[in-house]
Amino acid sequence: MKKLNLIIALFLGMVFSISAQVNSTHKSNVGIKGGYNLASVNFNGEGETEQRHSFHIGLYGEEFLSDSFSIQPELLYSQQGYVITNSSGTFTQKLNYINLPLMLKAYPSKNLFLEAGPQIGLAITHKEEYEGLFNSSQEYYPSNFDWGVNLGGGLKTDSGISFEVRYHLGLGDLYDNSKANNRVWQFSIGIDL
Numbered sequence: 001m002k003k004l005n006l007i008i009a010l011f012l013g014m015v016f017s018i019s020a021q022v023n024s025t026h027k028s029n030v031g032i033k034g035g036y037n038l039a040s041v042n043f044n045g046e047g048e049t050e051q052r053h054s055f056h057i058g059l060y061g062e063e064f065l066s067d068s069f070s071i072q073p074e075l076l077y078s079q080q081g082y083v084i085t086n087s088s089g090t091f092t093q094k095l096n097y098i099n100l101p102l103m104l105k106a107y108p109s110k111n112l113f114l115e116a117g118p119q120i121g122l123a124i125t126h127k128e129e130y131e132g133l134f135n136s137s138q139e140y141y142p143s144n145f146d147w148g149v150n151l152g153g154g155l156k157t158d159s160g161i162s163f164e165v166r167y168h169l170g171l172g173d174l175y176d177n178s179k180a181n182n183r184v185w186q187f188s189i190g191i192d193l
């Protein structure tokens with residue numbers, strides 16, 4: 001619980017410090033967002049696993065640096081993980097994160113935006129499921145910390161509703177004994193409050 005409180009405090013601090021430092025004709029806005037995840041893992045650079053279908057939900061704050069650029073810190077709960085299916089059954093690794101993306105957004109036109117930025121994540125729960133000839137409850141212990149880069153784009157209406165597609169390229173190792181990195185496609189709808 002202390003880690004979650006620290007993450008929330010950092011998020012709010014980023015939003016308020018950005019608002020205090022930047023003079024712009026645009027007003028800052030905060031909002032909520034949520035959507036659909038297609039999560040997988042790349043093992044040893046040899047390709048990705050099957051995707052786990054899940055969701056994400058959270059808060060964001062957007063501050064315009066100019067008419068064409070903004071910075072957007074976010075606080076997201078994101079269900080991630082992967083699925084491996086072979087002849088003996090299906091293994092599903094369920095990983096749930098609190099993620100802190102910090103996105104730089106460019107608006108080449110009034111409503112179209114492109115975005116890129118770093119993300120750090122804290123794994124708050126994990127669960128393994130095996131369904132096959134023999135059910136198993138073997139536990140794997142993924143790393144609690146994840147980090148990577150996000151790339152994406154979308155549309156934001158004049159009323160403050162945004163439609164976004166984002167790809168997370170995880171760079172932190174998921175397990176200590178193997179090179180495994182998160183990969184997540186996110187399809188989001190956001191609403192300015």
